[in-house]
Amino acid sequence: xxxxxxxxxxxxxxxxxxxxxxxxxxxxxxxxxxxxxxxxxxxxxxxxxxxxxxxxxxxxxxxxxxxxxxxxxxxxxxxxxxxxxxxxxxxxxxxxxxxxxxxxxxxxxxxxxxxxxxxxxxxxxxxxxxxxxxxxxxxxxxxxxxxxxxxxxxxxxxxxxxxxxxxxxxxxxxxxxxxxxxxxxxxxxxxxxxxxxxxxxxxxxxxxxxxxxxxxxxxxxxxxxxxx
Amino acid sequence: xxxxxxxxxxxxxxxxxxxxxxxxxxxxxxxxxxxxxxxxxxxxxxxxxxxxxxxxxxxxxxxxxxxxxxxxxxxxxxxxxxxxxxxxxxxxxxxxxxxxxxxxxxxxxxxxxxxxxxxxxxxxxxxxxxxxxxxxxxxxxxxxxxxxxxxxxxxxxxxxxxxxxxxxxxxxxxxxxxxxxxxxxxxxxxxxxxxxxxxxxxxxxxxxxxxxxxxxxxxxxxxxxxxxxxxxxxxxxxxxxxxxxxxxxxxxxxxxxxxxxxxxxxxxxxxxxxxxxxxxxxxxxxxxxxxxxxxxxxxxxxxxxxxxxxxxxxxxxxxxxxxxxxxxxxxxxxxxxxxxxxxxxxxxxxxxxxxxxxxxxxxxxxxxxxxxxxxxxxxxxxxxxxxxxxxxxxxxxxx
Ligand SMILES: Nc1ncnc2c1ncn2[C@@H]1O[C@H](COP(=O)(O)OP(=O)(O)OP(=O)(O)O)[C@@H](O)[C@H]1O
Ligand SMILES: [Mg+2]
Numbered sequence: 001x002x003x004x005x006x007x008x009x010x011x012x013x014x015x016x017x018x019x020x021x022x023x024x025x026x027x028x029x030x031x032x033x034x035x036x037x038x039x040x041x042x043x044x045x046x047x048x049x050x051x052x053x054x055x056x057x058x059x060x061x062x063x064x065x066x067x068x069x070x071x072x073x074x075x076x077x078x079x080x081x082x083x084x085x086x087x088x089x090x091x092x093x094x095x096x097x098x099x100x101x102x103x104x105x106x107x108x109x110x111x112x113x114x115x116x117x118x119x120x121x122x123x124x125x126x127x128x129x130x131x132x133x134x135x136x137x138x139x140x141x142x143x144x145x146x147x148x149x150x151x152x153x154x155x156x157x158x159x160x161x162x163x164x165x166x167x168x169x170x171x172x173x174x175x176x177x178x179x180x181x182x183x184x185x186x187x188x189x190x191x192x193x194x195x196x197x198x199x200x201x202x203x204x205x206x207x208x209x210x211x212x213x214x215x216x217x218x219x220x221x222x223x224x225x226x227x228x
Numbered sequence: 229x230x231x232x233x234x235x236x237x238x239x240x241x242x243x244x245x246x247x248x249x250x251x252x253x254x255x256x257x258x259x260x261x262x263x264x265x266x267x268x269x270x271x272x273x274x275x276x277x278x279x280x281x282x283x284x285x286x287x288x289x290x291x292x293x294x295x296x297x298x299x300x301x302x303x304x305x306x307x308x309x310x311x312x313x314x315x316x317x318x319x320x321x322x323x324x325x326x327x328x329x330x331x332x333x334x335x336x337x338x339x340x341x342x343x344x345x346x347x348x349x350x351x352x353x354x355x356x357x358x359x360x361x362x363x364x365x366x367x368x369x370x371x372x373x374x375x376x377x378x379x380x381x382x383x384x385x386x387x388x389x390x391x392x393x394x395x396x397x398x399x400x401x402x403x404x405x406x407x408x409x410x411x412x413x414x415x416x417x418x419x420x421x422x423x424x425x426x427x428x429x430x431x432x433x434x435x436x437x438x439x440x441x442x443x444x445x446x447x448x449x450x451x452x453x454x455x456x457x458x459x460x461x462x463x464x465x466x467x468x469x470x471x472x473x474x475x476x477x478x479x480x481x482x483x484x485x486x487x488x489x490x491x492x493x494x495x496x497x498x499x500x501x502x503x504x505x506x507x508x509x510x511x512x513x514x515x516x517x518x519x520x521x522x523x524x525x526x527x528x529x530x531x532x533x534x535x536x537x538x539x540x541x542x543x544x545x546x547x548x549x550x551x552x553x554x555x556x557x558x559x560x561x562x563x564x565x566x567x568x569x570x571x572x573x574x575x576x577x578x579x580x581x582x583x584x585x586x587x588x589x590x591x592x593x594x595x596x597x598x599x600x601x602x603x604x605x606x607x608x609x610x611x612x613x614x615x616x617x618x619x620x621x622x623x624x625x626x627x
Contacts, residue, residue, distance in 0.1 A: 051621050054540070056539075056540055056620040056621045056624065057619075057620075057621040076544055076545050077544050077546075080539070080542050080543060080544040080545075080547075081542065083539070083540060083541065083542050083620075084541065084542020085542070089540050089541075091624075095533075095536075095537045095540070095624070096537075097534055097537060097538075099241060099242070099245050100241075108538065108541045109541045109542050111234055112538075112541060112542035112543050112544075112547065113542065117233075117234065156541070160542075
């Protein structure tokens with residue numbers, strides 16, 4: 001069964017009288033457990049597509065089914081619950097809360113899931129350990145390197161065992177060595193069955209995935225299958 | 229999501245992260261609460277002490293006197309009126325009051341002072357107590373005895389200055405007639421500012437009948453009387469007015485004064501004053517609330533990205549709303565507690581300086597906490613709503 005089905009999804013920004021089509025009639029099906037790269041030039045609509053997939057943005061038209069549910073028909077609480085339980089986000093700019101230490105950042109999705117303090121604490125520490133940051137739980141984001149921050153963000157995205165990881169240029173702000181480490185984490189997550197979608201400009205990042213979707217001017221141009 | 233403590237700890241963390249701003253935000257509430265605590269406490273303490281003083285005069289005390297208005301004639305009160313009042317079922321006790329000026333002498337000391345002719349019930353009606361000796365009796369009054377009770381001022385002037393500590397048993401000359409001093413009255417003890425009106429009394433009290441026979445004066449200035457327990461001043465005034473019209477003629481007029489009315493009038497004036505001042509305090513709390521709202525709006529704008537991040541991690545609108553509302557309420561409550569603490573200290577200091585009993589109004593404390601809570605909610609809800617309504621992606625993209 002498909003985890004994700006997009007039918008003629010469009011996103012059009014209205015800037016006064018000018019209409020900016022960021023995404024045009026996107027049809028897409030993604031299976032559970034797939035490892036996908038989204039590629040395309042700057043401004044082509046990659047982030048727009050990711051935000052729609054992650055229920056952070058609502059399309060102007062078209063239908064989006066996630067795990068069989070019509071996302072367009074969900075209310076605020078149901079959307080929040082999907083973001084909390086089904087999806088883990090990893091952003092180019094990490095998006096950690098600067099005043100909370102690494103553990104507290106990882107605990108956030110657990111708080112919204114209603115997990116009790118003690119268990120939250122334990123799970124956050126386990127997650128940090130799994131991304132190789134067991135000694136950094138008490139560090140504030142400003143006391144971590146870029147690669148470490150992104151690993152905290154990944155630990156946070158995994159807090160509620162999501163089916164789907166959405167990563168928008170996760171290595172964009174990192175040197176190649178840290179970037180490679182991040183991609184290794186994604187590889188092993190995918191091996192354990194998590195569906196992963198990564199936006200990237202770089203071919204060597206895209207090669208980690210099974211397929212690459214190429215976008216141009218808001219349209220899906222072609223889908224390329226990688227041979228491994 | 230039900231983890232109230234976690235929410236509280238996070239809100240406190242956010243407020244602590246910006247201490248200066250949190251403090252400035254609270255300042256308005258602190259000042260408002262201080263005003264409420266101080267003013268209500270001092271107002272209530274003052275009201276209580278003044279009321280107590282008024283009551284010490286005898287709260288059921290009343291007076292009636294002959295008066296003249298444009299369309300009436302002056303017809304003085306006489307002994308029959310005294311007896312009539314005494315016979316009324318709603319009146320407890322009666323004393324006529326005749327006053328005159330005479331020269332008072334003891335050996336070579338002279339003093340011009342008011343002489344008060346009263347009946348023995350006068351002392352009880354006025355709640356007066358004896359310091360030395362005794363008051364005069366009905367027997368002495370009925371038999372025109374030349375005895376007198378003196379006040380503190382007279383005792384000082386005529387006796388103490390000349391080495392006599394106990395005037396009882398001595399003789400003073402009032403006009404041309406010798407009177408036995410049989411008692412010295414206790415001073416009136418007042419705690420409120422009313423004491424400055426009373427001052428030192430320099431009067432001599434003698435039996436009213438003695439005044440009539442000795443000095444040939446029978447004009448009653450006013451009649452003091454006490455109402456029985458539970459009699460309403462308004463009802464007493466009404467029936468006395470009509471009865472005196474019947475007795476003295478339709479074209480007469482008699483003035484009346486009731487202490488209970490005075491107390492009530494005073495209380496209602498004080499209540500109005502307290503209310504106005506409380507209103508001013510509430511107003512400054514309101515201004516403090518507007519301050520909280522402004523700061524919360526700034527805070528929401530500054531933390532737009534944070535709101536986006538939280539929403540991307542599963543925060544609902546309600547969660548975000550609650551987070552910001554919590555912060556507003558915590559700010560205003562912290563402000564209230566600080567205001568209560570500082571306000572109480574200031575109030576106690578002021579009461580100490582003016583030598584009142586230390587008193588902090590519990591009602592004012594409850595009122596300020598209640599007000600501040602409401603202000604936190606009312607002024608926090610608008611910014612909190614704004615925060616919660618942000619679209620996740622708009623909030624995340626905010627620079
Ligand atoms: N909030 C917005 N209002 C108006 N136009 C927008 C908005 N967000 C994106 N766009 C426009 O939509 C188009 C697609 O933007 P998007 O962010 O999806 O590009 P992208 O492929 O992620 O680019 P990049 O590789 O630079 O991140 C762009 O032309 C952009 O200007
Ligand atoms: Mg992008």
